[in-house]
Amino acid sequence: MKSNLTQISLIGLSYSGKSTLGQVVADRLGWKFNDTDVMYAKKFGKSPARAIKEDGELVFRDNESIVLAEALAEDWSVIATGGGTFERSTNRRALGNTSLIVYLDIPVDILYKRYLNDQESEIRPLLETQEGVLHTLRELNRERRPHYQLADLWLSSIALEDIEQTEAMNQTATRLLDYWVQEGFRTEASEQRLTRLETEVAPSHPAALVRTADSVYPVWVGVNQIERLPDRLIQLNLTNRKLFIIADESVMEPHGTLLAGKLQAAQVSGATYLIPSGESSKSSAMIEEIYSWLATHKAERTSVIVALGGGVVCDIAGYIAATYLRGLAIIMVPTSVLGMNDASIGGKTGIDLPIGKNLVGAFKQPRAVIADINTLRTLPKRSYIEGFAEIIKHGLILDSELLEWLETYRVELTSELPASALLQQITTRSIYLKSLVVSTDPLEQGIRMILNYGHTIGHAIETVTEYQQWMHGEAISVGMTAAGRIARELGIMELNLFERQTDLLRDFGLPISAPGLNPDAIIEAMSRDKKVVDSKARFVFVTEVGQAVVHADVPDSLIRDAVQRVTR
Numbered sequence: 001m002k003s004n005l006t007q008i009s010l011i012g013l014s015y016s017g018k019s020t021l022g023q024v025v026a027d028r029l030g031w032k033f034n035d036t037d038v039m040y041a042k043k044f045g046k047s048p049a050r051a052i053k054e055d056g057e058l059v060f061r062d063n064e065s066i067v068l069a070e071a072l073a074e075d076w077s078v079i080a081t082g083g084g085t086f087e088r089s090t091n092r093r094a095l096g097n098t099s100l101i102v103y104l105d106i107p108v109d110i111l112y113k114r115y116l117n118d119q120e121s122e123i124r125p126l127l128e129t130q131e132g133v134l135h136t137l138r139e140l141n142r143e144r145r146p147h148y149q150l151a152d153l154w155l156s157s158i159a160l161e162d163i164e165q166t167e168a169m170n171q172t173a174t175r176l177l178d179y180w181v182q183e184g185f186r187t188e189a190s191e192q193r194l195t196r197l198e199t200e201v202a203p204s205h206p207a208a209l210v211r212t213a214d215s216v217y218p219v220w221v222g223v224n225q226i227e228r229l230p231d232r233l234i235q236l237n238l239t240n241r242k243l244f245i246i247a248d249e250s251v252m253e254p255h256g257t258l259l260a261g262k263l264q265a266a267q268v269s270g271a272t273y274l275i276p277s278g279e280s281s282k283s284s285a286m287i288e289e290i291y292s293w294l295a296t297h298k299a300e301r302t303s304v305i306v307a308l309g310g311g312v313v314c315d316i317a318g319y320i321a322a323t324y325l326r327g328l329a330i331i332m333v334p335t336s337v338l339g340m341n342d343a344s345i346g347g348k349t350g351i352d353l354p355i356g357k358n359l360v361g362a363f364k365q366p367r368a369v370i371a372d373i374n375t376l377r378t379l380p381k382r383s384y385i386e387g388f389a390e391i392i393k394h395g396l397i398l399d400s401e402l403l404e405w406l407e408t409y410r411v412e413l414t415s416e417l418p419a420s421a422l423l424q425q426i427t428t429r430s431i432y433l434k435s436l437v438v439s440t441d442p443l444e445q446g447i448r449m450i451l452n453y454g455h456t457i458g459h460a461i462e463t464v465t466e467y468q469q470w471m472h473g474e475a476i477s478v479g480m481t482a483a484g485r486i487a488r489e490l491g492i493m494e495l496n497l498f499e500r501q502t503d504l505l506r507d508f509g510l511p512i513s514a515p516g517l518n519p520d521a522i523i524e525a526m527s528r529d530k531k532v533v534d535s536k537a538r539f540v541f542v543t544e545v546g547q548a549v550v551h552a553d554v555p556d557s558l559i560r561d562a563v564q565r566v567t568r
């Protein structure tokens with residue numbers, strides 16, 4: 001049966017804000033709002049919490065399905081579902097049959113903070129375990145996320161620090177409603193969609209989906225992902241296209257050859273352009289050469305660019321894809337830690353000018369990101385380590401669990417042969433976090449700014465050393481240390497957190513100081529940075545793990561002190 005949908009259902013863990021958002025969306029549409037937990041209490045005379053305690057989870061789940069069916073009988077309504085409702089395949093199918101399914105994807109640390117702030121509500125028995133609520137939320141997230149990911153729309157609203165924060169809530173509601181009027185209402189209850197919802201999740205599910213104003217794209221993370229590129233082209237509806245691979249010369253063997261071979265075997269036609277390794281390739285001269293190459297090889301509007309390499313290639317190929325013939329599709333295949341965790345995700349592309357780095361660029365979201373863990377095996381050690389600065393940053397600003405993993409596995413991760421499964425686990429989580437931020441704020445108008453932790457001073461270090469001595473991650477490692485010192489002086493970062501950060505950076509072999517650099521030159525370079533607004537440098541600080549804040553009015557003396565200390 002095919003029909004258009006008459007409801008919007010919200011799914012996600014406890015404290016993801018389903019009830020609050022549901023009410024806002026319903027009000028704005030003039031629809032009815034149903035909260036299945038409230039309906040449950042009305043029908044069975046006890047709250048879901050009490051029902052689970054008294055009757056056991058199984059009885060509760062059966063009754064919950066009955067309540068869900070009643071909610072789904074009501075056209076033109078918004079439904080907030082219980083956190084576990086979506087675990088039952090029959091419920092998933094029932095929801096998909098009449099409603100657009102929207103997943104509120106919120107990092108666990110934020111859910112936990114909301115739990116701590118939520119004094120009034122009844123204890124939710126599934127959360128109150130011996131290991132503690134945070135642990136249980138993490139476990140539930142791990143268990144349920146694969147199913148939640150089946151939703152028609154993922155909404156991340158990491159800015160929702162406090163569930164009542166109305167502005168953030170209204171923004172999220174607007175994004176949902178925009179989606180609904182543009183395409184959501186047209187979603188069909190096709191058998192194909194319902195079967196997909198019903199099926200237990202396939203292991204090849206993407207690690208993340210990035211949703212921006214006009215696109216949504218998957219990020220696949222795993223071993224041997226390059227070999228699957230021909231399959232992915234089919235999944236992405238990009239068959240019968242000419243592929244133009246832009247690759248770093250250092251990754252051609254063995255990764256580029258493998259990729260080209262797989263494409264050839266699948267009879268996909270393509271050509272490859274090799275660019276010399278290193279930042280100096282991010283020049284307008286290089287861009288012109290690649291334009292000419294594309295023209296000579298008759299690239300068309302339907303052609304697809306494939307970027308194969310580290311952050312440098314992501315930036316160059318991304319810029320080409322943004323501009324050539326006013327835009328071509330691009331698939332990112334990042335091969336460095338930094339490329340995977342940062343440069344390939346989020347759509348920022350750019351090249352350098354002699355007068356400064358990344359001064360010319362464009363936003364261009366890829367059609368997909370394919371992160372093949374195998375490629376990291378050939379990455380030079382220094383580049384490998386450098387990339388971890390961004391992963392550590394993601395842990396610090398967003399996710400205590402990622403930070404704990406990094407602390408637990410620091411020896412293994414920095415050894416000669418870290419296990420692929422471990423690298424995959426860490427990379428998947430880190431990429432997921434970046435995707436959440438980008439999906440919340442695609443154009444860097446708000447929350448995305450927190451990704452600049454360590455970058456205010458870090459970029460200045462790169463600038464004064466003319467991008468020669470310092471790798472990006474190394475510079476931001478020093479930048480995070482300096483930001484930490486300022487935060488200590490401002491009294492917003494505890495000593496033990498600062499020490500945790502310092503220890504972790506040091507254990508990964510990342511620098512925490514830049515002795516010998518000229519502090520005045522660094523401060524001067526900061527004033528010319530893109531992050532400067534009204535001649536005030538903006539700083540990101542971490543006040544506790546998973547909690548970042550932006551300050552625009554840091555006293556110059558504190559900045560100077562911190563820069564002096566890290567350059568000593």
Ligand SMILES: NC(=O)c1ccc[n+]([C@@H]2O[C@H](COP(=O)([O-])OP(=O)(O)OC[C@H]3O[C@@H](n4cnc5c(N)ncnc54)[C@H](O)[C@@H]3O)[C@@H](O)[C@H]2O)c1
Pocket residue numbers: 248249250251277278279282309310311312313315335336337338339342343344345346347348349350358375376377378379380383386472
């Ligand atoms: N667009 C963004 O959002 C964004 C974000 C962060 C960084 N960047 C940019 O990314 C660049 C830095 O990225 P990077 O650190 O990946 O640098 P990179 O691309 O220069 O790669 C580092 C080195 O490793 C080599 N390499 C890469 N992958 C390899 C592999 N699998 N095997 C062997 N060698 C390999 C490269 O040839 C290079 O020598 C900078 O230009 C920075 O501006 C962009």
Ligand SMILES: [Zn+2]
Pocket residue numbers: 342390455472476
């Ligand atoms: Zn960075």
